[in-house]
Amino acid sequence: MLSKEQDSIESYINSPEKLKKLYKRVLFVVSLSQIFGGAGLAAGITVGALLAQQMLGTDAYAGVPSALITIGSAGAALIVGRLSQRYGRRTGLSTGFIVGGLGSIGVVIAALMNNVILLFACLLIYGAGTATNLQARYAGTDLANKKQRATAISTTMVMTTFGAVAGPNLVEIMGEFALFIGVPALSGPFILSAAAFILAGLVLFIMLRPDPLEIAKRIAAYKQENAQANNSYSPNKTNNKRGLAVGATVMVLTQIVMIAIMTMTPVHMKHNGHGLAAIGIVIGFHIGSMYLPSLITGVLVDKVGRTAMSIASGITLLFAGLLAAFAPSDSMILLVIALSLLGLGWNFGLISGTAQIVDSTEPSTRAKTQGTLDVFIALAGASGGALSGVVVANTSFVTLSLGGGLLSLLLIPAVIWSRRGKVLTNSINQKSV
Incomplete structure (x- = not known):
């Protein structure tokens, strides 16, 4: 007798219509997370260098934030990819976004304390959000057929645009909000990033069920077993x-x-x-x-x-x-x-x-x-x-x-x-x- 989980997987294999509905739902959830994720990118691009310049009192190291965010992004891409492979897209992507949000909070604390070392460390962590935002484009493709994959990628990228455009336009407002709560104005956009990245992570953690990569892996394994049984499996x-x-x-x-x-x-x-x-x-x-x-x-x-x-x-x-x-x-x-x-x-x-x-x-x-x-x-x-x-x-x-x-x-x-x-x-x- 099939377990409940196996029965659920077989229902997607045996019902192309059900699988198609799940694909559309996954694309919607990932796209929603990308709107928030795009907004979270604004701080690093817009005011990261200015914040370092203000705290250090020199232009000499203004390029360091960009380098640190990139290094953090590279390391996070590796980790998020491995987490996603082992535990599914939901775990990997939500973890990456939430860690990026925590890095943003750390930047605000560093600005409040005027601690440059903490600032640089937290910018590395903030890079996890930018890496995850890019990695999320893959999640929409897990259940897409070959003729849908590029369209799925492009849909999530368009959704990123909405957040990426809105974020920089809120820089001045967030600066005023930062001053209102007693932190430096240039840290304001990182408050927005913290909220945006954490919201993106929560959207994925709560709504990305069942996990598209797990479903895709099990469907592929099912097809492979059938092909091997029929002596028609030939990996290339x-x-x-x-x-x-x-x-x-x-x-x-x-x-x-x-x-x-x-x-x-x-x-x-x-x-x-x-x-x-x-x-x-x-x-x-x-x-x-x-x-x-x-x-x-x-x-x-x-x-x-x-x-x-x-x-x-x-x-x-x-x-x-x-x-x-x-x-x-x-x-x-x-x-x-x-x-x-x-x-x-x-x-x-x-x-x-x-x-x-x-x-x-x-x-x-x-x-x-x-x-x-x-x-x-x-x-x-x-x-x-x-x-x-x-x-x-x-x-x-x-x-x-x-x-x-x-x-x-x-x-x-x-x-x-x-x-x-x-x-x-x-x-x-x-x-x-």
């Missing part, structure tokens, strides 16, 4: 490794190029006489282009294919680099277009690369692998940001933009190599049959 590990390599390459390269050019654009503009308002407009268009096209991008990746959209990412980033390099320094319109293309190219690359990663992993190892790869994405972003300053200091913004655009072209041979490998494998399989 070479294809998986190739797909992982290409998916990771696409995401890492797009992250390096995007972060490098984006980081130095405000510096380039300031040196050429643009004010903070103009810089804000350009970066605002850039961030909008990173997330808002996601719904369309997801449909294109599912319909047109991962390979085509990865190539489109490389070409779009190339045009962004060329335009940023050769646009007249006083042309706001061309800089807006260049940074918008940069965000769009990143969007194409992240969604197509993520879809390839999901395609290339089995549920039994999926979350662990995804967490490991997100470490490389975080470190790629940190490297792109750090190296961009060195390149511009020793050459120019033109050189950086051209170099980034040309680097993005490596995506094309990478995905063609993947495609050739798939064709070759299919040919061998057909001959063996």
Whole structure:
């Protein structure tokens, strides 16, 4: 006689309609958590450097918060991935968000005590929230079929936009609230982050039942047992490794190029006489282009294919680099277009690369692998940001933009190599049959 749990799993296997309803529910819950998670990102991006500058009384270490958040994010991506693999998405993601919220509370306490060491330690912990916000995009894909995965990824990314846009607009209000309760104004956005990250974690902990990754693992095991019983099970590990390599390459390269050019654009503009308002407009268009096209991008990746959209990412980033390099320094319109293309190219690359990663992993190892790869994405972003300053200091913004655009072209041979490998494998399989 089947146990209640086994009976529940079999009900999803035997009822595609029930599984479809669960998939939609999971996507709704993850999307809801992403709205809160996006709002939690605002503090680190907006005032982290300013808070360190105020507490230290110097500009020399203003870049340290960004580095610490990135390092914390990389470490957390690894841990959240492993927690998710062992205990399910619900446990891994809710833990990551809540830990990020506790880090935000620690930043507020550090500001109140004027303790720089505590500030830096808590910024590392705060990085767990940013890592988890990125990891959550995978949860919506666990129960999606291959033709739905990119759309699921893009849906969660669009939901992140709402929080990410709302967060910075609440900075001034949260600063006033911070002063009202007797803490430094610049710590106010971290109060918002604490509430947002903890709410995101609670939404997932309470509502993400049954766990989508656990269901996906058991459905995969059930299908494998049936296939083995019918002598039709033939795992193809070479294809998986190739797909992982290409998916990771696409995401890492797009992250390096995007972060490098984006980081130095405000510096380039300031040196050429643009004010903070103009810089804000350009970066605002850039961030909008990173997330808002996601719904369309997801449909294109599912319909047109991962390979085509990865190539489109490389070409779009190339045009962004060329335009940023050769646009007249006083042309706001061309800089807006260049940074918008940069965000769009990143969007194409992240969604197509993520879809390839999901395609290339089995549920039994999926979350662990995804967490490991997100470490490389975080470190790629940190490297792109750090190296961009060195390149511009020793050459120019033109050189950086051209170099980034040309680097993005490596995506094309990478995905063609993947495609050739798939064709070759299919040919061998057909001959063996």
